Ligand SMILES: Cc1ncc(COP(=O)(O)O)c(C=O)c1O
């Protein structure tokens with residue numbers, strides 16, 4: 001499988017392992033497969049059998065083989081077996097699916113080492129990086145941005161790995177105490193935590209600015225762990241497949257997914273699975289008060305917000321107003337028109353956004369691509385956590401609660417079961433859980449003592465040059 005950038009009008013093909021290490025495309029675009037592999041009924045039947053008899057890691061190897069042709073199949077199998085194992089993931093199913101109430105299921109994506117869905121891809125990325133760097137005899141300097149979960153997930157996946165150094169940008173003061181403890185409590189030689197004076201979007205902009213400096217990128221071998229890296233999305237396609245298998249008995253049954261959304265990475269993987277022919281009915285975008293994407297799917301207007309207009313909410317990991325992966329979807333929506341995509345995301349987004357309201361393609365977002373959307377605010381989130389806990393005995397984290405709220409509000413117009421993807425565990429968001437239920441969530445045994453560890457973090461201004469100077473000094 002070859003890959004192209006969303007902004008490359010020449011559609012210059014690149015191989016999987018090159019883009020794995022390269023991250024962002026040199027033109028500032030994001031990589032996508034030249035074409036999506038197409039699933040047959042026989043493949044779905046085979047995959048159903050593989051998941052049921054050999055487990056999640058074996059299914060992952062099957063899915064990945066469709067996207068990766070420059071790693072031998074046997075090696076890929078060993079890689080997925082290392083990435084998705086029990087008890088590293090707290091459930092032997094890796095991604096269990098349970099019924100919350102009739103017609104609404106939960107896909108549990110947060111059983112991994114850091115209790116967030118990011119582990120699903122990051123555990124694989126750690127294995128892939130180490131494998132490919134050893135094969136090439138190279139090293140990688142990862143520069144990442146987090147609103148709270150990508151950071152710890154990446155650091156747990158990369159700590160102690162040969163040839164990898166991680167510089168992680170966090171929005172100063174915006175993460176929960178548990179999220180801070182998870183990251184800043186690490187004292188590994190190859191991990192550098194940075195508290196940047198800005199919001200997540202500023203951190204993400206700095207990452208992109210550093211990647212856009214071709215000389216610096218090449219000199220320091222800069223790579224990416226954010227969902228701008230195609231491998232993150234590829235790994236996430238697997239749990240759409242496994243969740244569909246677990247929720248159905250035959251291949252003609254469809255399900256819908258409701259996905260708490262910030263950087264549009266999780267749901268973009270669902271879009272790709274649907275484009276491959278996985279029987280997905282609707283893809284529901286659930287946003288918090290930072291509702292740029294909900295507004296787009298309702299109106300066709302994509303109005304990015306400034307940092308000062310990005311609200312600090314009680315589902316903080318979704319406090320994002322410039323969603324990177326939205327570019328991947330719009331590229332598909334516009335018939336893979338790279339010139340237009342480059343204009344919209346390279347120029348118009350910097351000027352405040354764009355509108356597809358009058359473009360015939362906009363209707364396709366719902367009709368052809370199955371998208372729907374909704375928004376959940378603090379009061380909805382807290383009421384949902386409280387009500388689900390009291391009536392159903394299930395404790396949701398604030399982001400998953402946003403998903404459940406939106407799924408319930410759209411359920412009357414959707415004919416298929418909805419799987420709401422659980423994106424984190426409550427333990428990370430104690431304050432909001434206490435507000436909703438009157439008591440703080442229990443700390444699972446594997447996180448005991450985490451709050452007491454000494455903190456390791458450097459303060460920096462919101463300035464790519466300052467981050468580059470630190471990388472020069474420490475890499
Ligand atoms: C807990 C949690 N939920 C939801 C999201 C949204 O995921 P995405 O950015 O892939 O849309 C994130 C991160 O952005 C997250 O950390």
Ligand SMILES: N[C@@H](CCOP(=O)(O)O)C(=O)O
Nearest residue numbers: 146147148149150226227263
């Ligand atoms: N929610 C994320 C921010 C988005 O990061 P991405 O790596 O998924 O692009 C976080 O918690 O850091």
